[in-house]
Amino acid sequence: MSSFTTECYQNEYIQLGGSEVNAIVTVTSDGAAGQTTQPEAAEIVIIDTSGSMGAPSQKLAAAREATSIAIDCIRDGVAFGVIAGTEVARTVYPPYETLVTASSQTRSEAKRALRRLEPAGGTAIGSWLTLAGTLFATVPGRSCHAILLTDGENQTETDEQLDEVLTELEGRFQCDCRGVGTDWRVSELRRIASTLLGSVDIIAKPGDIAGDFRALMETAMGKATGNVSLRLWAPQGANIAFVRQVAPTIEDLTDRAVPVNDLTSDYPTATWGRESRDYHVCINVQPRDAGEEMLAGRISLVEGDETRAQALVKAIWTADEHLSTQINREVAHYTGQAELADCIQEGLEARKDGDLATATFKLGRAVQLAAESGNDGTMKLLQGVVEVDDPATGTIRLRRDVATVDEMSLDTRSTITVRVGPGAT
């Protein structure tokens, strides 16, 4: 069983009459891999086999190769299967609607079955996910994870149909989404990945799918916990302004709250390997008198009914403005990272709409925030879209000719954050 530790960063001093309490909570899991209590897993790889996957022809070949490598990473005993998706979904392996237990024999059979994949038909991602849900339902109690690869946007079903499917499947399995090429829609895959607690990324070149799939499957196999929730208690009269994951990526969890009782809600965080994530919670509480201390939030990591770690968010009211006006470094940093992601998404949206003034302003601010926080990865992606004149002031010029892949990479990876660097503000 893996163990969790938490650290809480905040300025607990609140000015008199003030009500907003902010804290960053770092949760670390040691992963404790290889232990016998490791939960039984189930894995499904969903490959887009629509007609476009055959153009160019190496796209489907690369997906087949990557799936084959992913299958090799599945350890013995894990229930697994492969789904091919077009305007309908069908099982590639096993050939009937269930999952099989991984062994050297079933892995070889699955890889052989991949050869039969042919590109033809449309794209109805909702139906693929529905089939995955049906297959996962045959192995209750397992921790379920899927990898979805597509190269196009959802065409043969409506947004509403996809929404219905997502509402139905939320919490049933985790799904990492990958878009290959540049003909898919970032917002669509982000919505799916976000609802199903997975990641989303762009794979520009078909040749890179294999490496990515291997990494995804190895990460999935390294998960040492079942479903873990972030449980947040806040006192009577308090109001949760937001709960968001802020590292390694930004993910707003506020609307995911599952009430436990009047004062407590659970926010799903899916499975954990050896990793560390940061959360930003913002709670409004009823102001109290100078010198009074109260608990504004109790954050627990809960697996099943068991509390695995806890962090306390406190509030102490003071008339001393030296104390109350200091902004905690971690809170400031992640507030900036959230703004950075928003600026990029809003800037790109404005650019698409032809509102170049807003695009320049937003992307300029993004450059400034990326420079301040030392988010070099995002800065590099920004430079694919804008010409940076002065990062300190955010003075930029929009590039005239931007490669679609650069724009989509920036959009997809806009939510990737960096941790507080030494000496960073």
Add this chain to the structure above:
Amino acid sequence: MSVVCPLGHQSQATDYCDQCGALIVAGSPGGGTTQVLGVLEEVDTSPAVRREPCPACGAPRSGDDRYCEGCGHDFLGPPPVVAGWEAIVTADRAQFDRLAVAGVSFPSDYPERRFALADGENRIGRSRGQPDENAPEIDLAGPLADPGISRLHAVLERRSDGLYVLRDLGSTNGTMVNDDPVPIAPHTAVPLANGDRVHVGAWTTITVRKR
């Protein structure tokens, strides 16, 4: 084990109240029983803490100043000798045993509190522990608050003849005087004599006397 928080909530959590988040001060652990823990003086170690009002003039007092900002009274010196009336609040074991309210335990270490009575209204109650202009003059909130006291429980009013009358303000659990087990009628003035005892809540007795 559950504890009672400063605002009177039953809490399963023993560090902070699991209802209102108030800090619960660690005291003697009690095996399986409800415990009322700690006293105000132990909580407040920071300079900006709220303290008892000045015993001489009743002015609010904060910080570590030695002298009252209102009347200059020396907090380290002997208690003030001021003509007038005062209310002395104590935890009354006999009253507690008489009422035997289920789920409430008797605070073993309740400090006697004295309130100088003003000329006008002296309301008895429990504030919500927030900055509150409307807090009662005799505010019995605090770490050891008696859970049976209403927010606005009763009022002591000085009449023109210099004596005080007691009125219950429609409290939940009623107000009793001296040894009479029958609560006084709500919203009805009851004259008090020097040394009369006013019983509110599960164990609080307020002795009203001339000083």
